[in-house]
Amino acid sequence: MKQTHDIIIIGRGIAGVVLSETLHVMGKRAVVFDVPKANAASPAAAGIVNPVAMRRIIASWRAAELLELAEPFYRSLEREYGQVLWHPLPLVRLFANEREAQDWPQRMRDPEVGPFLSDGALPGFDADKFNAPHGYGVVKRCAWLDVEAMREAHRSKWTAMNALVEHEVLPTDMLITEDGVEVFGCSAPWIVWCNGPFATLPGLVPTRGEVMTLHLPELATEAMVHRNGFLLPVGNNNYKLGSTFAWADVWSGPSESGREELLRKLMNLTPGPSPKERGNGGEVTAGVRPASRDRRPLLGQVAPHQAVFNGLGSRGVLLAPWCAQHLAAHLFNAAPLDPEVDQARFATG
Numbered sequence: 001m002k003q004t005h006d007i008i009i010i011g012r013g014i015a016g017v018v019l020s021e022t023l024h025v026m027g028k029r030a031v032v033f034d035v036p037k038a039n040a041a042s043p044a045a046a047g048i049v050n051p052v053a054m055r056r057i058i059a060s061w062r063a064a065e066l067l068e069l070a071e072p073f074y075r076s077l078e079r080e081y082g083q084v085l086w087h088p089l090p091l092v093r094l095f096a097n098e099r100e101a102q103d104w105p106q107r108m109r110d111p112e113v114g115p116f117l118s119d120g121a122l123p124g125f126d127a128d129k130f131n132a133p134h135g136y137g138v139v140k141r142c143a144w145l146d147v148e149a150m151r152e153a154h155r156s157k158w159t160a161m162n163a164l165v166e167h168e169v170l171p172t173d174m175l176i177t178e179d180g181v182e183v184f185g186c187s188a189p190w191i192v193w194c195n196g197p198f199a200t201l202p203g204l205v206p207t208r209g210e211v212m213t214l215h216l217p218e219l220a221t222e223a224m225v226h227r228n229g230f231l232l233p234v235g236n237n238n239y240k241l242g243s244t245f246a247w248a249d250v251w252s253g254p255s256e257s258g259r260e261e262l263l264r265k266l267m268n269l270t271p272g273p274s275p276k277e278r279g280n281g282g283e284v285t286a287g288v289r290p291a292s293r294d295r296r297p298l299l300g301q302v303a304p305h306q307a308v309f310n311g312l313g314s315r316g317v318l319l320a321p322w323c324a325q326h327l328a329a330h331l332f333n334a335a336p337l338d339p340e341v342d343q344a345r346f347a348t349g
């Protein structure tokens, strides 16, 4: 029997947006179902792309390979949507102590992370506006992706294409046939669950996070600044301050303890005049990250005609284009899944 689509996608966070656009370019007929849910990850995402894991100053998982794909992917979306989404900007790491300052040149010699690091003064960056008694280093090739602008443009395009249905899909709404899946009048050989932290999936560890949006005209900086938290300039003297991590009580939304933790981060990053007062005006957004136990994506087939695209954790922007391409090649061209991202590593163990 002829099917209406090649693929049905459930969820329109970063995973669903990037997968649907990847498949569209491949000429596949996709339909996306999504209903907005409180605590979804993508509306809270700051949108930072950073190839370096900041705690140990090592390259994040497959950083160079993922970046190679991510920038051209989001640039092509910019052309498609007629809108700037990808904003390259350096990240300034304020050294917490003398030892960190001395370690930096050593990290620069590391073959994996070294190409992303530099030292010396960053032109235009006024270190006096920050707490930088031990100096700073710079992470290159970082960017800010305007996730909300991307999701909004995706909504307009897919609505116009008649390929977005704003409706919840529950497992009980699916009819599995020999050839594929049927959902509310749409049929396809594949359904892919891109439902992020709302999925019930072995290995998935939902993690709450909060960010604050602040207006700080006195900072006037065009770099992202990091030390035990980040300040990200997002235009018009607005900044995102983040972020918190909590593994308990993850669905409770913005919390007072989260706000306080964010204000402590602000005080750590900038000297007065009164960071607490500045921070009190900020708006806190909470979301739940779809993290996995080993911090790798969760991709692949979970049942006949059903697959998942999940586990993007705290690096969804950087991971999604690579994951979408990898999953698409697996579903449509029978390419083997990389065992490091195959969800079966938890399902079977």
Ligand SMILES: Cc1cc2nc3c(=O)[nH]c(=O)nc-3n(C[C@H](O)[C@H](O)[C@H](O)COP(=O)(O)OP(=O)(O)OC[C@H]3O[C@@H](n4cnc5c(N)ncnc54)[C@H](O)[C@@H]3O)c2cc1C
Binding pocket: 010, 011, 012, 013, 014, 015, 016, 033, 034, 035, 036, 037, 039, 040, 041, 042, 043, 044, 045, 046, 047, 048, 049, 167, 168, 169, 170, 194, 195, 196, 197, 198, 208, 209, 210, 211, 242, 243, 244, 285, 286, 287, 288, 289, 290, 309, 310, 311, 312, 313, 314, 315, 316, 317, 318
């Ligand atoms: C505070 C915070 C800051 C972050 N900062 C960054 C950052 O700077 N950089 C970065 O790369 N990542 C960041 N992340 C992580 C990033 O947000 C996630 O990796 C990413 O958003 C996950 O996207 P997703 O599509 O898997 O899930 P989600 O964004 O949660 O999307 C799931 C979608 O599915 C919908 N849905 C769920 N169930 C159903 C159903 N049954 N039927 C229909 N629709 C359904 C939901 O409403 C939602 O729209 C941050 C996360 C948080 C919480």
